[in-house]
Every structure is written in C-alpha cells, then in structure tokens.
Amino acid sequence: MYSRILVGFDGSAGAERALNAGLALAKALDAELHVIMVEEDLPKYAATIGEYDEVKQQRDAYFAQLERQVHLAAQLAQVPVQTHIVAGHEVWAIVDFAKHHAVDLVVIGHQGHSTLHERVFGSTASSIVAHVPCHVLVVK
C-alpha cells in the first residue's frame, strides 16, 4: 500500500514513537523509509554570517547525534533507512520533501502542546496534515 514512507524526527518523545511506527510499517510493507530532521531554530535575519553559522554548527552537531540514534534504531529493527538533515521551517521542509520525493505516507509524532498554544499557533501536525499531498499518520 505504501512504498515510500517519510518520518519527521526531532528527538522528542512523540517523534520517537513516530520513528518506531515508521520502522514497523516499513518492515511490514517492505517500503523505502526516509527520516527527515529539520533544523528550524536557526537565527532569522542575522547581522553577520558568523552569527548564523555558529548556531548552525551547534544544530548540525545535535542532529548528527539524532541521525546516529535513527540508524541505531533502524539496525535494531533491521530496516534500511535514509536520513536527511535540512534547514528550514519544520512544516514546509516536510511538505516540500514529501512533494518532491513522491512520498506515500508521512509519519509524525503528536507534540502535545496546550490547547491554548494550538489555538493560537496551530499545531505542527495539523499544518502538515493540511499541506502534504499524501496520507499522514500522527502517532500519539
């Protein structure tokens, strides 16, 4: 049913649940599994390149650690995985990736923000659901 699955991963508990679900689905369906990690808290409108680059280097180191975590989980589950670390807005990076890589299913974790937070800012999950051109599995 699904031949290419994309998991959004940021190291949170919800994302870990999504990763486990993605690994299980990919194994059961023999699907290609991609994991995307989005560096989204880089400084916008920086005064110098250095200001941006220093934060980027910190984020790169953090996400490299997450990438190792993903590969370890994939090895344990015996599922091949391809990881992608991209900079940008979490929602749009996932939506763009899904569009341009013909992804069938996006698996994301539920973040569990407060009702007020979701009313004011909307949730990442609902924004992704609204914009990706494929099925979305939100794991709680």
Place this chain on the structure above:
Amino acid sequence: MNVWETAFLWIALALAASVVSVRLALSVALAEILFGVLGGNLFHLQPNEWVNFLAGLGGVLLTFLAGAEIEPEAMRQHWKASLVLGFVSFLGPFLGAMAYAYYVAGWDPNAAKIAGIALSTTSVAVVYAVMIETGLNRTPLGKLILAACFVTDLGTVVALGLLFAHANLWLLVFVTALAVTMAMAPRLTRWFFRQVGVHTSEPQIKFILLLLLMLGALAVKANSEAVLGSYLLGLVLAGTMAQNRDFLHRIRSMTFTLLTPFYFLKAGSYISLSALWGAAGLISVLLAVKVVAKTIGCYPVCRWLRMSHRESTYTTLLMSTGLTFGTISALFGLTHGYITQAQYTVLVSVVIGSALVPTIIAQAFFKPAIEEQRAVRTEVPKRASLVYEEG
C-alpha cells in the same frame, strides 16, 4: 544615574534581547534593535559618552567581521559577474532612494545622500541564511549572489566613507594608510599570529583592534567613517581568517557579548515611535523604491547572466534585503547631524522592513527549482543500508 546603574540597564536590555532572540530563533541584532526601541521610548534610554564608544567600536568590529566572511575563492571564480551584479545592486537603489528623498520627500541633499546609502545595501547574512535553507549556497548561482552582496556592501561603505569626507590632507593620509595597511595586513597578520599564538590575553585580537583603531582614528580625522577601513581590512584578511576559525569565534564572541549590544540598542533607542506612526506612508514608499530600484538594476543583469525569470526574480529580491549596513549608515547620518531623528526612524524602519518583506516574498513565490537543490543537500548515509547488506 551612576555609571553602574547605566551599565546595569544596558546589559539588562542586552540580556533580555539575547534570551528573546534565542527563544524566537531571531537575529540578536534585530532583537537588540527592538529592545532599544522599547528602552528609548519607554525608559528614555540615552547613550552617554562611554556607551557611544562601546557602540562605535561594536560597529567597527561588526563591519570587520562582515568583510572577513567573504569567500575569496567564490569571489575569484565569479568576479566579473559579481562585480557587475553587486555594483548595479548598489547603484540602483542609491540613486533611486536619494532622488526620491530629495525630489519627492523634500529632504536636504545630505539627508538624501544618507537615504541613498542606507537603502543601497544588501544583507549578506540574510541572503546567506535563505540560501542555506534552499541549498543554493552550494551552487554556482548561490556563490555568485553572495559574492555580489559583498560588492554591494563595498559600494555602500565606500560611499559612506567618501561622500562626507573632507577633501584635505587628512583624507590623503587616511587613503594612503588604508592602502598600505590593506597591502601589508594579510602577511603581517599571519606572521604576528604565528609569533604570539593563542593566549588568554588575546594578543591576536589586540593586534586586529590596533589596525582597526588606527584606521578609525585616521578616518575620523578626515571626517570619513571608521567602517570603511574596517570592512576593507576584513575583506583583505578574509583568507587569513578562514584559516583561523577559532580566532573568528573568539573575536565574534567578544564583539557580540560586549560591544554590538550597545551598538544595536543605541540604534534602536533613536527610533521614535511617534515619528514611526506619522511616517508609515513614507516608510512603505521608500521600501517600494528600494525594491523597485534593485529590480531595475539587478533583474536585467541576472537575465544577462542567463538566469531564468524565476531565478532572476529570486536573486533580485534577495539583493533587496538589508540590515547591518543600512543601520550603520542611518546611525552615521544621525550622529553626524545629516538627518533628523524622524528621518532616522524612517530609514531604519525601511531597512528592517527590507530584511523581512523581500525575503518572505522570495521564499514564498520565487524559490528556485527545489529538486536540484534538494539533490545536493540531501545526504543519504549508507551506514544502515550497508549493515544490512553485510548482515
């Protein structure tokens, strides 16, 4: 207020700006400007003599760091195209904004010149951040755009440094000292860095400060602007700095901790909220003038460089961004009495608007072909796959 009370207030605002910038993933410079606006309008934050010195030194070091960030190799590869694109990117809005300020808004000639200079800039850092997100920074087009941004800013600092200078002996001395320093600085710096090495007392940073302050002193004698020498020194030392990343980190930390907060808070404190409301129309028009002038200058050159319509529009919009040098130019105009506080408010608001609006439009409607960029940026580690193949 005694000196410690003053210092406490400024550092409290700087700390608040840092925390907000980290939480909101916003540039600390922008956050400091906004906190400066609050400080100036709500708490009557007033720069005094030592604040002015720290702010001035912050501006000098910030400009040096901006210059030192250029990639000499990219500049060498694309020097012709970047020179043309960067120059028209400077000249179009410089002439357009100056003409509008003088003929339509009725500003006096010096104020109009400051308007032209402040709005001629391109924010290299804003462009760079956008390119990282699209992956353009790794492509020849991205490297060309970045190199062109440095040329635009060079045009800005040269105009700022020379348009208001007095044509006298001091100007000759300054220009000569600048030329000699630029010629000798790379070799001298490498030699000195090797001699002293890294030490807690930071002789390397003091050496760079010495060069910057010497050029700054001579620039002020000639009624020029210290940032001209700083930027040019940064440009010629960019190759040396690229080999001393740790040095760059240390000098950047010092600058962003102790100096630029005073600079950006001060820049924000002069923005008058009452003047801002009254000038909303002029701010919008000047922002449009900047973007249109950049378009008239850059778009045809982009097409001439065989970029597609989408790439040309994207490049033009990115070249329309501004922040650091626009603020520096406006603050120079205010502190030298060339513009009023109301005019300063207008210019800095346009500069901040130009960091936001063109970027948002470019990202939303004209992002270049993603597939190609993604293919470059998408890394496919094979570790997990290999394990299974072997297993």
